[in-house]
Amino acid sequence: MPRGALKLAIIGGGSSYTPELVEGVLKRIERLPVKEMHFVDIEQGAEKLEIISSLAKRMVEKVGADIEVKASFDRRAAIAGADFVMTQFRVGGLNARANDERIPLKYDVIGQETTGPGGFAKALRTIPVILDICRDIEELSPDAWMLNFTNPAGLVSEAVAKYSKVKSIGLCNVPVSMEMMISEMMGCEPKDLQLEFAGLNHLVWVKKAWLNGEDITEEVLAKVGDGANFSMKNIFEEPWDPDFLRALNAIPCPYHRYFYQTDAMLAEEKESAADKGTRAEQVMKTEQSLFELYKNPDLNEKPKELEERGGAYYSDASLNLVDAIYNNKNSIHVVNVLNNGAINTLPDDAVIECSAVIGSWGAKPLAVGELSPNITGLLHQVKAYEQLTIEAAVHGDYDKSLMALANNPLVPDIARAKAILDDILEVNAPYLPQFSS
Known part of the structure; x- marks a missing residue:
């Protein structure tokens, strides 16, 4: 990658997470010469975009960085000449997410924004939009890297790989959060850990864990089974059965609770939805108070309250990736990338989440080989x-949609798959033009 001034285009720039991204840029300004950050959003998000861009300008000014902050609804202008396009948008906003959570609950099925x-x-709404963004990148900045944080990240990344020519890597804050929690329970620095990640986005296992070269997998599983903190802010921490963890012999991610402890997680979701509202409805209140904070003209740093939003380590995951590509660091990161033989029972063109070497040439997954039947x-x-x-998302195909839900482990039978699908298509009709023809 040529040396010199960097331009970042942030699609979904009005997100409440953006101040963390700005902080990450400013922390790395010595090795990432960012000269322009262009935040893009849709017109319905105009007020949030203005609040975010004003806060970003104050943050830049506070540290005296020479970075131009732009904000607009013109996606093509943001993408033109960008070195990195970072996607973090939510089609339909939090109201659509609340529907995603509420519809399945009607049928006694897990209602979660990225799983089930x-x-x-969310994938049906998101994939056509991300492919539209990719067409702009192909035309206006064909050498740019797209770093996708938009959920469901693995699905979105695979759609991009199959239906565009854009250089893209998907990423998520779950693996880095797992690393931080394991380092906390082991009383060590994260850099002293070596974790072998393999699986899919929000379905990733740590196959093996080492601390300074010593295998600590069993010890970590014992600590998690004994109640050590091992969840995200947006996932109820249902205790793990220690016998199950020992039998599994791999460290599950927090989202595995939905698959391995479905009844308990469903009961908690229904109780929470009736009492406090779904996660999206709770986040709406958190966002409202965050944006009130962001409006304060004296605020010129990321407020601590943002950590309550549930996206911890977001900027570290994304900016460390920019650093690795720009500076050709050939360092190991956990990303969503084409399998290309890394997991030998999956097709080469499947996107997996795994440890990969990242340099200016892209991402090369570290081979995992044979996975245990415990996992496969x-x-x-x-x-x-x-x-x-x-x-289903690309072609607006009802039959593929029905079979997708029928194959999802969290949907118990065809009757419910069909009822949920019909509700999803009806409620999301404004965002699903591909199904209207």
Whole structure:
């Protein structure tokens, strides 16, 4: 990558997460010569975009960085000449997410924004938009890297790989959060850990964990089974059964609770939805108070309250990736990338989440080889669901949609798959033009 001034285009710039991204840029300004950050959003998000861009300008001014902050609704202007396009948008906003959570609950099915039918609905809305963005990148900045944080990140990344020529890497804050929690329970620095990640986005396992070269996998599993903190702010921490963890012999991610502890997680979701509202409805209140904070003309740094939003380590995951590509660091990161033989039972063109070497040439996954049957049954079933969902989203295909939900482990039977699908298509009709023809 040529040396010199960097331009970042942030699609979904009015997000409440953006101040963390700005902080990450400013922390790395010595090795990432960012000269322009162009935030883009849609007109309905005009007020949030203005608040975010004003706060970003104050943050830049506070540290005396020479960075121009732009904000507009003109996506093409932001993409033109960009070195990195960072996508972090939510089609339909939090109201659509609330529907994604509420619809499945009507049928006694997990209602979660990235996993199960909720993630399916989000993918249907998101994939056509991301492919539209890719067409702009292909035309206006064909050498740019697209770093996708938009959920469901694995599904979106695979759609991009299959239906565009854009250089793209998907990423998520779950692996880095797992690393931080394991380092906390082991009382060590994250840099002293070596974790072998393999699986799919929001379905990733740590196959092996080492601390300074010593295998600590069993010790970590014992600590997690004994109640050590091992969840995200947006996921209820249902205790793990220590016998199950020992039998699994791999460290599950927090989202595995939905698959391995479905009844308990569903009961908690229904109780929470009736009492406090779904996660999206709770986040709406958090966002409202965050944006009130952001409006303060004296605020010129990321407020601590942002950590309550649930996206911890977001800027570290994304900016460390920019750093690795720009500075050709050939360092290891956990990303969503084409399999290309890394997991030998999955197709080469499947996107997986795994440890990969990142340099200016892109991402090369570290081979995992044979995975245990403890893992592969669930892995393959969810991948089949993902592949069907991508085709359904791209082509507006009802039959593929029905089969996607029928293959999803969280949907118990066809009657509910069909009822949920029909509700999703009806409620999301304004965002699903591909199904209207």
